[in-house]
Amino acid sequence: MDKTVGIPRALFYYYLFPLWDVFFRELGYKVILSPATDKRIVNLGIEKAVDEVCYPVKIYYGHVASLLKKADCLFLPRLVSIQERSYICPKFMGLPDMIRANFPEHPEIIDHTFDGSRKGQSLSKDLEHLGRKLGHPPETVRRACAESIAALREYETKLKGGQNPMTVLDGARFGFGERKLKVALLGHGYNIYDPYASMNIIAKLARLGVEAITAESVDPAARDQAAEVLPKRMFWTLGHRILGSALYLEQRDDIAGIIHMASFGCGPDSLVAELLERLLKRRRRKPLLCLTIDEHTGEAGLDTRLEAFIDMIARRKIS
Ligand code: SF4
Incomplete structure (x- = not known):
């Protein structure tokens, strides 16, 4: 056997x-x-x-x-x-x-x-x-x-090519509503792709008519180049991937906003979140939503913040 x-x-x-x-x-x-x-x-x-x-x-x-x-x-x-x-x-x-x-x-x-x-x-x-x-x-x-x-x-x-690990590994399927918005959804894969840990954020966005673009779909050369604006290369593999992808996706016209999902108590995430906030504030081009999750996070609170953010970027796009 x-x-x-x-x-x-x-x-x-x-x-x-x-x-x-x-x-x-x-x-x-x-x-x-x-x-x-x-x-x-x-x-x-x-x-x-x-x-x-x-x-x-x-x-x-x-x-x-x-x-x-x-x-x-x-x-x-x-x-x-x-x-x-x-x-x-x-x-x-x-x-x-x-x-x-x-x-x-x-x-x-x-x-x-x-x-x-x-x-x-x-x-x-x-x-x-x-x-x-x-x-x-x-x-x-x-x-x-x-x-x-x-x-x-x-x-x-x-x-x-744009598929995400939940689809490829676990066979998840996401339908999109009428409103076709795209947001960058960045964070450690084990947070954003785990439906329980992330409270299925990708499916929630899909129900709101929003497609989540994640770091794994970004060409590594493009994210490395975008990350060159940083004064020092980040030596954490995933931190570098998240920051480089944010800086690259932020320049794309089809991306309406950026969501960063971090773990409470994570050292690398706290640094990445701070850098992300500072860099995006300086550029003033795309709104940023920072979500921190742990075992105490309430789903209702996450839904409210997500819906308010999507409403805001949808209105911003129309006006
Ligand atoms: S501390 Fe942060 S980077 Fe390290 S395993 Fe936890 S979530 Fe991942």
Whole structure:
């Protein structure tokens, strides 16, 4: 019988799942994905996590808890960096250790380190190293790496083409009303694409007749160029992506406004939000709505702010 590997549907699931999924399946594992985030998963996470961690990490804990008895092993990578000169938030590095400490009953944990910031290192080299460490023959590992990198590139091409991870990974569909407005919706993918965490903000916007354009659809070269106005390159991968995309989308005539969704208690987000506010205020071209979410956020309050913002940009567009 195939060995099962559990993958939490949280954090970098929205960026790298096609890579992990194909890699493990090619190595002969059966991949078990945790269910979509819901109240039960969030409560499981809150119960286990320390109060100080951000909402997305609490959700990750909940997903791990839901997989404990379902898989022979858990894949909880130690993500340091996925590109040169850029880093993932330090919380990701400590995740495997925090999970071990909080879930003594855990099955085997595959916590391989991915650090693409090192010279000569890359995602595919780290993946190859992991395959060898797991004891698979070199030829099988090479094929698994090639297939999984190809799956990731295909996924990224779909996102650049305007599809979003909820559609590609989870089969979500969004209808649009009569009013055709576009707004930039920026934030960590694990917030905005998780329907429970974001209170389904993309579907809410769609019901208001608004299309959400996210950072993943922006050409990386265009967002890098737009981010050159910053006095210093932001070294957080997602922070750089959010800021560069905001600065690029802000210049597009079809974008009526910008929404930034941040996590309460997130260090990188607080800096990004502040920079975003200052930069956009200086340019005075597009309205900005900043939303901060955590497990205490009330949906009615979020709806009111969203509707007021959309009304305002719709009127602004007409006048
Ligand atoms: S970047 Fe912010 S939201 Fe993401 S894991 Fe780090 S602290 Fe949490």
